[in-house]
Each structure stands twice: as structure tokens, then as C-alpha cells.
Amino acid sequence: MHNSLYSTVLFVGLLTTTLLTSPLVSAKGVYQSGPDFVTEVFAPHQPAAKVLWLTDDIRQQAEKILDRPLAGLRVRYHQYAGKTAWILDEIGKEMPITIGVVIDQHSIASVKILAYRESRGGEVRYPAYMAQYQGASLTERYKLNKSIDGITGATLSVWAVNKVTALALYYHTQVSPLAEPTVQSGK
Amino acid sequence: MKSTKSIKLNIIWHRRLGLSVFLVLIFLAISGFALNHSPALKLNKISLSNSWLLSWYGFEKPAINGFKLADKWLYQDGNSQLFLDQKAVAPCSTPLLSGVKHGDALYALCADSLLILTENGQLIESFSQLDGLPINAQAITAVEGSLYLITDTAPLAFNPDSLALTPEPKVYQTLLAPQLTLTPIPNSLEQQLENSGPSISLETVILDLHSGRFFGQFGVLVIDIVGLLICILSITGLMAWINRLRQIKQ
Numbered sequence: 001m002h003n004s005l006y007s008t009v010l011f012v013g014l015l016t017t018t019l020l021t022s023p024l025v026s027a028k029g030v031y032q033s034g035p036d037f038v039t040e041v042f043a044p045h046q047p048a049a050k051v052l053w054l055t056d057d058i059r060q061q062a063e064k065i066l067d068r069p070l071a072g073l074r075v076r077y078h079q080y081a082g083k084t085a086w087i088l089d090e091i092g093k094e095m096p097i098t099i100g101v102v103i104d105q106h107s108i109a110s111v112k113i114l115a116y117r118e119s120r121g122g123e124v125r126y127p128a129y130m131a132q133y134q135g136a137s138l139t140e141r142y143k144l145n146k147s148i149d150g151i152t153g154a155t156l157s158v159w160a161v162n163k164v165t166a167l168a169l170y171y172h173t174q175v176s177p178l179a180e181p182t183v184q185s186g187k
Numbered sequence: 188m189k190s191t192k193s194i195k196l197n198i199i200w201h202r203r204l205g206l207s208v209f210l211v212l213i214f215l216a217i218s219g220f221a222l223n224h225s226p227a228l229k230l231n232k233i234s235l236s237n238s239w240l241l242s243w244y245g246f247e248k249p250a251i252n253g254f255k256l257a258d259k260w261l262y263q264d265g266n267s268q269l270f271l272d273q274k275a276v277a278p279c280s281t282p283l284l285s286g287v288k289h290g291d292a293l294y295a296l297c298a299d300s301l302l303i304l305t306e307n308g309q310l311i312e313s314f315s316q317l318d319g320l321p322i323n324a325q326a327i328t329a330v331e332g333s334l335y336l337i338t339d340t341a342p343l344a345f346n347p348d349s350l351a352l353t354p355e356p357k358v359y360q361t362l363l364a365p366q367l368t369l370t371p372i373p374n375s376l377e378q379q380l381e382n383s384g385p386s387i388s389l390e391t392v393i394l395d396l397h398s399g400r401f402f403g404q405f406g407v408l409v410i411d412i413v414g415l416l417i418c419i420l421s422i423t424g425l426m427a428w429i430n431r432l433r434q435i436k437q
Contacts, residue, residue, distance in 0.1 A: 049350065
């Protein structure tokens, strides 16, 4: 009798826990707001937002990197002492992924998924995967000069992060033209 | 041996059944063929938005309201797309709350983002909740040369260049009455949106006609009866053929 009651309570408890924690397991979510990301990147400084206007040349190259038409006439970024932070959207499969990219001296300092809206493929936000991008810079063909290991089941999300990081590196060359070298040789 | 009378009766009923179902039978054959080859015929890509058909399926075309900014209308169609007059300018997946013209730019406040557009409707920038747009933003308005974002708690002065929002309590009374409200768009614009909003694919309509569901439970019952009659028709036809063979043998 007591065993039966104990089993029932245990079952209901486990079911409730599963139901309550299931949203946490889902890949979807907003992990950090744009302002919080910028504050974290530049702490203790608080650089003001700047704007990169997309001229025809910049737009053309950006569209080549993304392999799609680009919406918007300007892109907002933050800059302090040779370091820039970009928050860019790119569609993985169906929904846009919001990605924060920090560039320091023309190579990637860090990448972070700020919002992931697809139902699958959210593994790209794991630090172990994101760490691969550290130190990557742009080749002459506007590709990353590092090979990034893919994730099974998250191929489209991986491609989206690759494109956005390359785009952020390209945008960085447009706002920091004095630093050298602006573009590294490809492998 | 069957009597001549029963043979004649069989043929008479075979003819009657054939005559009563032949039109439906031809329709079922053609619609079945179309459904079998639907991907090749791309029937699912053909959208029907006829108002009679939509009302038959229980859809209601919502009235389209927008904001008149100078001489242009800013409005949202039924497919989450923002329009400036006839031109589709940007996606706006949440309800359009407010619109205002300020300087050379237009500002469209959707429930989850603020879209900044040129006078010609080209998207300059999107300011989303992730970028810092308050979730309780209700309207955007221009007063005395400045832009203000009205939230349900306090109005915020909005700098369109830096996207900075700062509390501005001193002009609160001025901002209580929004300058622009949603107004029905002109008929000329609404007519051009005939293909927007809810629609039904041709494949769905054919499938519903084929199964009889298009006419509700009554239609399904009719198709069931037709199916039964087709079975009887084939039996009477087979019997007529057997009787004919027997007659020839005799």
C-alpha cells in the first residue's frame, strides 16, 4: 500500500519536473539583450553607438558574403580602442539568429548567440563551439581563415554564424581602415 | 433461368443508375486525376482569395487601417508586410501600432520593433526589443521637432541617430493625445491588396469538392451515396453482361 502511494507520488513529481523544465531544454530563447552584450564587452567603458552607412560598394560585398540581398541602409556598432562589437541577424533555416561578434585588431575576439529562434540547431550557442572562432580573420576571398568544425543537425545555423562572423570582420575593415593588415592572405 | 422481365429490369436500373451518377463520376475522375498529380500541376501553389470562397470557409477579410504620413499611406496587409502606398517596404510580423513622419524619415512602430524608413519607403534601420526598444511601447509621435516614444508608463524622448531613449516627463501632457490614429486606407489601395491576407490553395478546394466536405456533412453523405451507387452500377453492369452471354448461348 505504502509502496504504491510512494510510486504514485514519485511518478507525479517526475512528470511535473519534466513539464516545468522542458522549456529550458528547448533551443529557442533570448540569452542576452544587445545593450547588455555591449556593456559586457566594453566594461568598464561605455562607448556610444556608431553607424556604418552601407554604400553601394559595401552593400555589394556584404551581399556576396551573405549570399542574399541585404535589408537596411545602415548598421550600428560600438567601438573602443581598436575593438568593435556588431550585433547582426542571419536566418538559419527559417528564423533569424541574432549574433554578437567582437572584433579586436581585425580578428575575432568572441562570438555569442544573443537570440536563437529556430526549434533545432541551438547547439551553436555552446561556448566550446563558439571558441573555434577566436582569432579567426578574413581571407582575400572574404572567408574565415580558420576551419570551423560543424555540428551534426545544426548545419544551417553553423553556416549562418560563419557568414555573420565574416561579415562582421568585413564591416570592421570598413570602420578601421588605418589598422594593418586589413585583409590577410587566404590559405 | 432468369425471366426476361428480371433481365429487362436489371438493364433499366443499370441505365437509371448510370444516368444519375455519370456527371458526378466524371467530376470525381477528373478531380482525382488532378489530386494525384497535384505536385506536378502545382495546385498547392495556386492561392484563391475570392471573398465568396473565403466567407464560405469561414475566413473574414479584416479591414485594413493605416496612417497617412504627409501624402503617403503607411499600413500593414494581412500577411505581416508593411506597405507605403503600393510598395511593400519591410516585414512587420506584429501589429502596426503607430506611424509618424519626422524630418526626411518615416517611423513605423510595430509591436516588437521600430522601423526607420526613407521617404520612399527604403528601410534604413530596424530597432528591436533586443536592441533596447521597450516592450510596452505604444506609439511614436513628433512634438515640436522632437520624436517621442510613448509607453504605458512614461513618454521617452527618442534620438533617431543614436537610438537613445531618455525619460521626458515635462512634455507628458502634450503627448497624451496621439497626433495620428489608425484610419481605414482608401479603397484604391485596398483593392490592390486583393491577393493579400487569408487564402486557400486550389488543392484544398479540389480535395474538399472531391470528398464532398466542401458542402459540409451533406456533401460527404452525397459522395457516400454516389460511391454506393457506383458499386451497384458495376454489379448491374456485370449481371447485364452475364445475361447477354447466356442469351447468345441459347
